[in-house]
Amino acid sequence: MAKNRIIKIGTRDSELALWQAHTVEKQLNDLGYKTEIVAVKSQGDIILDKPLYELGITGIFTKTLDIAMIAGQVDIAVHSMKDVPTALPQGIVQAAVLERANTVDILVHKGNLDFLETNGTIATGSLRRQAQWLNKYPKHTVVDLRGNVNTRMQKLQDNDWNGAVFAAAGLERINLKPNTFINLDWMIPAPAQGAMLVVAMAEDTFALEALSELNHIETEICTYIERQFLRTLEGGCTAPIGALATYNEKTDQIDFKGVLFAIDGQQKFEINRSFDISEWKKLGFNCAKEILDNGGAELMKEIKEKLKK
Structure with missing residues (x-):
């Protein structure tokens, strides 16, 4: 052609x-x-x-x-x-x-991390990041942060917040990643992040x-699993959902982590599994079903009600 x-x-x-x-x-x-x-x-x-x-x-x-x-x-x-x-x-x-690039979320801060031990104010426009942050730091306040990456970085400088959460990949791609950041390796990324x-x-x-x-076939398979997990859980609404599938070359397996949180971070459903690569087509669906059957369905209902208000 x-x-x-x-x-x-x-x-x-x-x-x-x-x-x-x-x-x-x-x-x-x-x-x-x-x-x-x-x-x-x-x-x-x-x-x-x-x-x-x-x-x-x-x-x-x-x-x-x-x-x-x-x-x-x-x-x-x-x-x-x-x-x-x-x-x-x-x-x-x-x-x-x-x-795929880096999948990690990072906290961009202002050079002082003392607030992690006390009270802090963190900015993010993502329900997923908000819920996971409040789960780990229940005394903190989370404020909304919108705009493209450049706008959000500027807003962080202009406000008295302690920090803001970003996807590492976005900042790395356009050389905006500052020295004052920490990797949030405990935070499960958005499905298909990076x-x-x-x-x-x-x-x-x-x-x-x-x-x-x-x-890129490996990225295609892993993101397919994560997005299938998301689709099965949320059915078209937005919710605090994280998912990460990685291919393990040594074992020829897919390692999968998936989470669903309440918006305030108080409730958490988590799944952490390894599967043979041959099972990839149904993996996201099966993991989401397990969460839904064990109480996740009620939580999703609550989330939908809250977001309607």
């Missing part, structure tokens, strides 16, 4: 989103494909005065690009995979998952063929 068609790459216009789009562009260019980047502002970037869960979170960062794709303004779209709803719009398909997803239209065989060359 001739490679003379230009593939239009849709992206949000934040520095991190553009970095991700340029990464995909370079990989496609290296394979001989012609590309053009089209930047679009999303509602998630425009409405910064409300917590994400109040905006009907699912797809707030991806909807604008979905519409641009369906309208034919762009051919493919590049996303942080953790921002993408588990159910894609009709006609749009997962075309490539790039090799991975980049490229979507395309289901009937666009040219783009699908091009993107298939960028797909």
Whole structure:
């Protein structure tokens, strides 16, 4: 197939989103494909005065690009995979998952960690991070923090908060990671954290063929498991859910950790298992079912009620 068609790459216009789009562009260019980047502002970037869960979170960062794709303004779209709803719009398909970067959450602080022993104020726009922080530090206060990575870093400097939680991968990609940080290795990341997803239209065989060359199978399998766990637990609403699947080469097994928390961090359901790689297709579903059957279903009901108010 001739490679003379230009593939239009849709992206949000934040520095991190553009970095991700340029990464995909370079990989496609290296394979001989012609590309053009089209930047679009999303509602998630425009409405910064409300917590994400109040905006009907699912797809707030991806909807604008979905519409641009369906309208034919762009051919493919590049996303942080953790921002993408588990159910894609009709006609749009997962075309490539790039090799995963760092999955860890970090606390960016102001050089003094004494507050960890006493009372502190931490900023995050994520229910998952909020719940896990309050589970570990019940005396602390968590405040909402919105905006792209650069905006959030600036807000941390401008306010008297003790620190804010970020995904390490995002800060590392655009060289924003300061020296004043600690790895939160006890915090279970968002499903698919650190991975980049490229979507395309289901009937666009040219783009699908091009993107298939960028797909990283190990990352695809691990993120599939995590997203299946998320989808089975939440059924379309947002909730404090963390999941991490890693492939263990020595044992040919998948190690999986999954958590569901109450919003205030007071309740916690956790699963920690290793499975043979051959079981990967049902692994996320089975782990989520176990949590739901052991009390998680009641907690999910409570969470949905709380978020409606």
